[in-house]
Structures are given as C-alpha cells and as structure tokens.
Amino acid sequence: MLTSSMEDYLEKIYELMKDKGYARVSDIASSLSVQPSSVTKMIQKLDEKKLVTYEKYRGIVLTPRGEQLGKLMKQRHKMLEEFLRILGVSEETIQNDVEGIEHHVSPSTMDALNNLVLFFHQNQECLDEFNEFCIELEELKQVDRDKK
C-alpha cells in the first residue's frame, strides 16, 4: 500500500524526469513545498519499496515499477482535472480538490470517470445539453434567492 504522500512523490518525480530528464532533491522539495530532509527520508522509503533507486551520477531514478506507478498517478491527476473542468469547476478549486481526491480514487472508479470524460468529448450534444441544464438551474436558484 502506498500512502497519499508516497503517491504525490512518485507523481512529482515522474513529472520532473519527463520534463527535465532528472529529479534532484532540491527540485522535488521546492515543487512539493517540503524540506529537503523530508525528501531524503521519503526517497529512502521508496527505495525500500523498490520504487526508486539512487544512482551515483544520475541521482534519483524511478525503477520500472516506480515509473509505471508515477505515470498512473500523473494520468489520474490529469483525468480528474479534466473531469472537473468539464463540469465547470473553477481552476483554483480544481487544483485544490484534485490534490485530495486523487488518493482515494480506485482503479475502477478511475476507469468509470475516464469513460465519462471520453463520452463528453465525443458527444458534444450531451455536453451542450448539460451546460444548458446548469444555466437553467442557476437561473432557478437566482429566482429563489430573489424571493427571499
């Protein structure tokens, strides 16, 4: 079992390796807003779980299993963002909620949400209907507020 924190680290290390080709302790620390000493401790834990290794010249490296999991965390994060964006949630709320929600979304729930995102992308008329529905609901709520 991975903790939420381990999942965040794997996602971040995967992201840094894709973007820059390497993941330094200082980069991980600043992007997760934690102390370098916390990064070092976590790297040891992930090493024990055989998800990262430390190579003399390359530094922190994900094992194949670690890379697979990091990629999955990244995909899950992006998918949840995309899903809430479709629903019209504000970017600030998306960033905030996804950081918490993601750790509790099991693979089968992720598949189901992914299906819904794909569905709305490929069925614009349903998405249009949903957006109209939201506007109407908002108008009804406004009428209700005006009454009070």
Add this chain to the structure above:
Amino acid sequence: MLTSSMEDYLEKIYELMKDKGYARVSDIASSLSVQPSSVTKMIQKLDEKKLVTYEKYRGIVLTPRGEQLGKLMKQRHKMLEEFLRILGVSEETIQNDVEGIEHHVSPSTMDALNNLVLFFHQNQECLDEFNEFCIELEELKQVDRDKK
C-alpha cells in the same frame, strides 16, 4: 477547519439522531469501528468547536451549526454514492472510495457533481447513450486484449 475524522463523526451523529432520535457513545463507536474512548475524546473536541453539547438526560446533541454540518456531510456522502452508481461503479468500490473522496470535495465541486447527477436523472437519453458508449468501449478493450 474540520478534519476528515470530525466530518465522519458529525455525519454519523446526524445519522444516528435521525434514525434513532439519540446518539450514544457506544453506537457511535460501533458504527465508526472505533473505541468508545476515542469517541469521548472527539466529542470533547466537537464540544469546544460548539458543534455538539452533552445534555444530562438526552446525551450527545448536535448544536444547530453541528446539525447543519452533519446534514451537509450526509448529503455529500449520498450524492457521491449516487454519482458513482450512475457511472456503474460496484457497490463495494463505492463504499470504499466515497469514504475517502468526500472529505476533499469542496462546496462548489459538490454543486457541480450534484448538477451532473440531476442532469442524468432528467435526461435519460444522455444516460442511455453513456451506457452504450461504455459497453462499446468495453468491447474494444476486449478485442485489444484478445489480440495480445
């Protein structure tokens, strides 16, 4: 700010009061699978936050603010269950994921999800299209697996 655990307690106390008219320490403990001593400690914290009070004959009672929050927690929980049920997620996974996800769903994300649930309830043809879409996706995945 409420912790996830405080949210769970408020939801449970609200539920017990609705169902039975009262919430005893032993009932709260057994329904949350915790020790009675943990319940007592948490009741003290919720008391300090003016969300519950202890009345001599009635026992644990939610304050108006506590009741409002407990009701909100309960609604959020039920709405998330309903949402995942619409997506076709299994009941076991729903129970498991919702217990974690709920604590990270902000009011505006909850509103958006609620809109989606209402939309699918009132637009059966979109829900039918979504279900067909899922079946087709599943068939495509099966073809893919058979190729390997």
